[in-house]
Amino acid sequence: MDLRSRSEDSLQVVSVHDSRIDAAVAIEFKEAMRSATDNENDTVVLDLSEVQFIDSSGLGAIVAAMKQMGQSRKLALAGLTPTVEKVFRLTRMDSVFPVFSTLDGALTELKH
Numbered sequence: 001m002d003l004r005s006r007s008e009d010s011l012q013v014v015s016v017h018d019s020r021i022d023a024a025v026a027i028e029f030k031e032a033m034r035s036a037t038d039n040e041n042d043t044v045v046l047d048l049s050e051v052q053f054i055d056s057s058g059l060g061a062i063v064a065a066m067k068q069m070g071q072s073r074k075l076a077l078a079g080l081t082p083t084v085e086k087v088f089r090l091t092r093m094d095s096v097f098p099v100f101s102t103l104d105g106a107l108t109e110l111k112h
Helices: 026-036 056-069 082-090 103-110
Strands: 003-008 011-016 043-047 074-078
Touching (some): 003 026
Parallel strands (some): 011 043, 043 074
16 A cells, blocks of 8 residues: 655645555555554545545545544545545545545645
């Protein structure tokens, strides 16, 4: 699982550089997210623009990452491809996370 993290003002951006988040990589994704978000940034933006497929295990891994961050921090999603966005909509997970169509849009709106 290839995750890359960078700071952008008061935000942390974690970009997923894999095409799938599914049962085969869910545990690896959770561990990578735990390492990547082990800091004090209040808001983390998860850039999913390269992810073409996500299943229920992948959704669970993203929820687990959000819970691991704690209630005082926020996890926002950006750049959902149409297929991934549809999964989030059908499962109503789009009401759990702030979802932005682009990473730039998320950064603009979430910067303090």
